[in-house]
Amino acid sequence: MTATPRPLRTRPARTVALRPMAALVAGFALVGAALTACGGDSDDGGKKEYLIGFQGPLSGDSQQLGINAYNGVLTAVEQLNGDKSLPFTLRIVASDDQGLPEQGPTAAQKLIDNPKLMAVVGPVFSGPTKSSEPLYSQAGLLSVSPSATNPALTDLGFTSFYRVIAPDTVQGAAAAEFLAKVVKAKRVYSLDDRSEYGTGLSGAIERGLEQADVPFTHDGINPTKDYTSQATKIMADGADAVYYSGYYPEYALLTKALRGKGYDGAILSGDGSNDDQFIRQAGTANAEGALITCPCSDANTDPSAAAFVAEYKKVNSGLKPGTYSGEAYDATNAIASVLRKLGTDANRESVRTAFGSVDMPGVTKRIKFERNGDVQGSTVYVYQVKDGQRTVLGPVSSLIKP
Amino acid sequence: MGSAEQISQLAVDGLMVGALYAVIALGYTLVYGVLQLINFAHSEVFMLGAFGGLFACRALVPGDGATPAGLAAAGLVLVGLVAGAAAGGAAAYTLERCAYRPLRRRGAPRLAYLISAIGASLFAFNLAGKEFGRQSVPVPDLFANRTVVTVLGAEISTQSLVIAATALLMLLAVDHLVADTRLGLSIRAVAQDAECAGLMGVDVQRVIVVTFVLGGLLAGAGGFLYAMTFNASYTMGFVPGIKAFTAAVLGGIGNVRGAVLGGLLLGLVESFGGYLFDASYKNVIAFTVLVGVLLVRPSGLLGTRLGRPA
Known part of the structure; x- marks a missing residue:
C-alpha cells in the first residue's frame, strides 16, 4: 500500500545526494591536477612551492594594522621569490580574522587544513592569537606573530607560537x-x-x-x-x-x-x-x-631600514610601511631562513623544531628567541x-x- | 556623585546625544504612525545622510588645512546639513519605493515588511562599506571647536551648541508641521484611520511617501550632526538606530512629542548611568529603564491608543 509513494520520495532524494558527490569527486580531481601542476613541473624552473599563511584583520574597524602586516609579508615573499638561489618559491594564503577573538579559530583552521602550508605569519592581534594558538599547537603548525603583544601569550603552553615583538x-x-x-x-x-x-x-x-x-x-x-x-x-x-x-x-x-x-x-x-x-x-x-x-621603530626614518622601505614601496605601489609592516617582514624572512636551511624536504614538524634557533638580523631588531617564544631584547x-x-x-x- | 559642575556637565552631554536620538526617533515614530510598521532600515537612512553631508563638506572645505571661521563656517555647517538631509530624504524615498510600496500593493503580511526592511538595511550598509571604505571617516573640521559658554559649570562647546540648536529647530518644525498644517492634518488623519482618510479625499499614498521623506530628511541631517562628533562609518547606523527606536517606544511610538521626550530622557539616563556605574553598563541601564517604564506604562510615556494602519 505504501509502496507507491516510497520510490517517489527516495528517487529525488538519491539524485540530490548523488550530485554533490559527483561534484566532490570532480573537485578532488581538479585539486589533484592543480597540485601536481604546482608541485611537479611548474613554469618557474620546476621549483618546489611552499605556502605561507597569514592571519590577521583584513576587514573590520581595525583592518589597517592587518593590512600593514600583510603588505610586509608580501614584500618579503616577492623579494624571496626574486632570489634565484632559493630552491623553492613561496606563496601567501591569507585568512581574515577581523581582529576578533571569536573569528580566530575559523581563520586558523582554514590555514591548518591546507597541507602545503609550512608556517603562518600571525595572528596580528592578541585576542585572536589566544583563541587560535591552541589549534596551531595541536596541528604542530608554526605561527609567528608580528604584533600580538599580550604578555601572557607565551606562558600559556603553546608549543608552536613565537612573536617578533616585545610583550606588553x-x-x-x-x-x-x-x-x-x-x-x-x-x-x-x-x-x-x-x-x-x-x-x-x-x-x-x-x-x-x-x-x-x-x-x-x-x-x-x-x-x-x-x-x-x-x-x-x-x-x-x-x-x-x-x-x-x-x-x-x-x-x-x-x-x-x-x-x-x-x-x-x-x-x-x-x-x-x-x-x-x-x-x-x-x-x-x-x-x-x-x-x-x-616597541617598534619607524622604518621610514630608520636609515638601516632604507632598503626595506624602498622594496616595500615598490611592491605595494608606493605605500609607506606602517606599524607592524617591518615586524611582519622580519617574521616572514625568519620563516624563510628556516626553509632555506631545510631545502626542499621541509615539513611542518621540521620547520617548527628548527625555528627556535633562528638568529638573524632583521629590519626591526635582531631576530633571536627566548625559550618561551618571546623575541630577545627590545626597545620601546x-x-x-x-x-x-x-x-x-x-x-x-x-x-x-x- | 561628583560636584554640581559634573552634574550639569553630564546633563549637557546627555541632552546633546538625546537630541540626536530624538531627531532619529521622529522618523520611526512618524512612519509607525501612518503604517504601524517599524522601519528597520531607518538606521541606514541615517548613515547615508551622514555620508551625504560629509562628502559635500569635503568637497567645499579648503584643502589648506585652515579651519573655516565666521560666516564660512556657518555656511559649511548649513551645506552639510542640507546635503545630509537631501541624501537621507532620497534614501528614504528610494526605500519606500523599492522595499515597501510593492509589498503594500500586493497586500503582503506585516512580517514581509519586516524582512524587506532588514534586507534593505543589510543591502544599504554593505553597499556603503564597499563604496565608502570600511574605515571610520571624519567630517572635516568646519569650525574651531572651543568652549563657548559655561552653564552652571558645564562647558558647552561650539559643536554641542550647533547640534543642540539644529536638533531643537528641527524638532519644533516637525511638531509645527504635524500639529498645525494641512499636511500634518492629513498625516494625522491617515494615522487614525487610513481608509476613512482616503474616503475623505486624502491621498494616502502621497501621505505615506511624504512621511517617509520627512523622516529621511530628519535622519539625514541627524546623521551629519552625529558624524561631526563620532565620525562616519558604514556600520554607524546600527546602535543609534536601536537607541532611537528605543526612544520612540519609551516616549510612546506614534507620538511626535513622545519621541522627543523619549530621546532626551534616554540620553540623560545613559550619560548619568555611564558615569555613576561604568561606561560599559550604559546600555544595560538604558534598557532597564525602558523595560521599567513599559511595565508601568505599556504604551510609553505619552503613548495613546493607536488607530488603524494604512
Whole structure:
C-alpha cells in the first residue's frame, strides 16, 4: 500500500545526494591536477612551492594594522621569490580574522587544513592569537606573530607560537617610566578597551606606575563611539595624563572627546594606536601633541631600514610601511631562513623544531628567541603627533634626562 | 556623585546625544504612525545622510588645512546639513519605493515588511562599506571647536551648541508641521484611520511617501550632526538606530512629542548611568529603564491608543 509513494520520495532524494558527490569527486580531481601542476613541473624552473599563511584583520574597524602586516609579508615573499638561489618559491594564503577573538579559530583552521602550508605569519592581534594558538599547537603548525603583544601569550603552553615583538610587559614598563619621568604626570588615568591586548598593557603600565609611586585610576570601557561621558569622568578624576590601552579607532574618538571638552593633559596610547588613521579619524587639530608608545621603530626614518622601505614601496605601489609592516617582514624572512636551511624536504614538524634557533638580523631588531617564544631584547619608542605627522621622539631610555 | 559642575556637565552631554536620538526617533515614530510598521532600515537612512553631508563638506572645505571661521563656517555647517538631509530624504524615498510600496500593493503580511526592511538595511550598509571604505571617516573640521559658554559649570562647546540648536529647530518644525498644517492634518488623519482618510479625499499614498521623506530628511541631517562628533562609518547606523527606536517606544511610538521626550530622557539616563556605574553598563541601564517604564506604562510615556494602519 505504501509502496507507491516510497520510490517517489527516495528517487529525488538519491539524485540530490548523488550530485554533490559527483561534484566532490570532480573537485578532488581538479585539486589533484592543480597540485601536481604546482608541485611537479611548474613554469618557474620546476621549483618546489611552499605556502605561507597569514592571519590577521583584513576587514573590520581595525583592518589597517592587518593590512600593514600583510603588505610586509608580501614584500618579503616577492623579494624571496626574486632570489634565484632559493630552491623553492613561496606563496601567501591569507585568512581574515577581523581582529576578533571569536573569528580566530575559523581563520586558523582554514590555514591548518591546507597541507602545503609550512608556517603562518600571525595572528596580528592578541585576542585572536589566544583563541587560535591552541589549534596551531595541536596541528604542530608554526605561527609567528608580528604584533600580538599580550604578555601572557607565551606562558600559556603553546608549543608552536613565537612573536617578533616585545610583550606588553616591556612596553608597559617603559610607558610607565615615560609617564613618570618625562611627562612627569602627577596622576594617570589608565583606561583599557577590555580586550586581551588592552588589559595586558594597562596591567603592565599600572605595575610600573606603582613602582614609580605615581597614583593612577584604572578604568575599562568596551569599544564604543560615544566617549563623552567617559571624558567627563576622566576630567573629574583630575588626572593630568590619560593612557589608553586599545586600538586607533577608539583612541581617535576618545582623543576627540577629551580635546572637545578642553582637556589639556597628556594623551597617550600604545602600539595598537600607532597608525596614521588615528590622526585622520581624530582630526589633525585634536590629534596634535598626542603621544604613542610602541616597541617598534619607524622604518621610514630608520636609515638601516632604507632598503626595506624602498622594496616595500615598490611592491605595494608606493605605500609607506606602517606599524607592524617591518615586524611582519622580519617574521616572514625568519620563516624563510628556516626553509632555506631545510631545502626542499621541509615539513611542518621540521620547520617548527628548527625555528627556535633562528638568529638573524632583521629590519626591526635582531631576530633571536627566548625559550618561551618571546623575541630577545627590545626597545620601546615614543611617537608624537607634530604638525599632523607622526614623528619619532626616540627610545624611552634616551628621552629620560638624568 | 561628583560636584554640581559634573552634574550639569553630564546633563549637557546627555541632552546633546538625546537630541540626536530624538531627531532619529521622529522618523520611526512618524512612519509607525501612518503604517504601524517599524522601519528597520531607518538606521541606514541615517548613515547615508551622514555620508551625504560629509562628502559635500569635503568637497567645499579648503584643502589648506585652515579651519573655516565666521560666516564660512556657518555656511559649511548649513551645506552639510542640507546635503545630509537631501541624501537621507532620497534614501528614504528610494526605500519606500523599492522595499515597501510593492509589498503594500500586493497586500503582503506585516512580517514581509519586516524582512524587506532588514534586507534593505543589510543591502544599504554593505553597499556603503564597499563604496565608502570600511574605515571610520571624519567630517572635516568646519569650525574651531572651543568652549563657548559655561552653564552652571558645564562647558558647552561650539559643536554641542550647533547640534543642540539644529536638533531643537528641527524638532519644533516637525511638531509645527504635524500639529498645525494641512499636511500634518492629513498625516494625522491617515494615522487614525487610513481608509476613512482616503474616503475623505486624502491621498494616502502621497501621505505615506511624504512621511517617509520627512523622516529621511530628519535622519539625514541627524546623521551629519552625529558624524561631526563620532565620525562616519558604514556600520554607524546600527546602535543609534536601536537607541532611537528605543526612544520612540519609551516616549510612546506614534507620538511626535513622545519621541522627543523619549530621546532626551534616554540620553540623560545613559550619560548619568555611564558615569555613576561604568561606561560599559550604559546600555544595560538604558534598557532597564525602558523595560521599567513599559511595565508601568505599556504604551510609553505619552503613548495613546493607536488607530488603524494604512
